[in-house]
Amino acid sequence: MRRSFVWPAVGCSAVVALLLFFAGRFLLALDDLASGEPVKAACSKVADFAGGSMPEQATGAVCTDTSGWRERGYEAAFRMPRADLAARLVAAFPRVRLISDETWGMTLRNRNESDQDRPEGKAWVVELEITYADDTTALVKLVATNV
Known part of the structure; x- marks a missing residue:
């Protein structure tokens, strides 16, 4: 009779261990979000x-x-020289196209994909989103999302 309780006990223990593991991961993720600090990422990624x-x-x-x-x-933010900026950004990010070119800056976005x-x-x-910092420099903000 005792042997019949071994496998259910092992199964319940495994389920509890998995629940604790995922609860811990969730709490760590909440802690990162609650800190208010941006989560750094590798720019290559x-x-x-x-x-x-x-x-x-x-x-x-x-x-x-x-x-x-x-x-x-x-998100990524970086500075670049303004000369031929749109062409160099399209070469670096081939999925985007120039959407608007204004006196303050320009916008590039993927479209019709x-x-x-x-x-x-x-x-x-x-x-x-590109904002011209001065006559020779631009600030580039990249946003990439799956939403």
């Missing part, structure tokens, strides 16, 4: 998720993970 690579001329890059419970997202055209595991939305 951010650029790869956006379907490109960081431009060689990019300086001062700061990259963060903005992912939530159900979505994946990243079907599910079949989007590379597997990459961002659904890729947007670059």
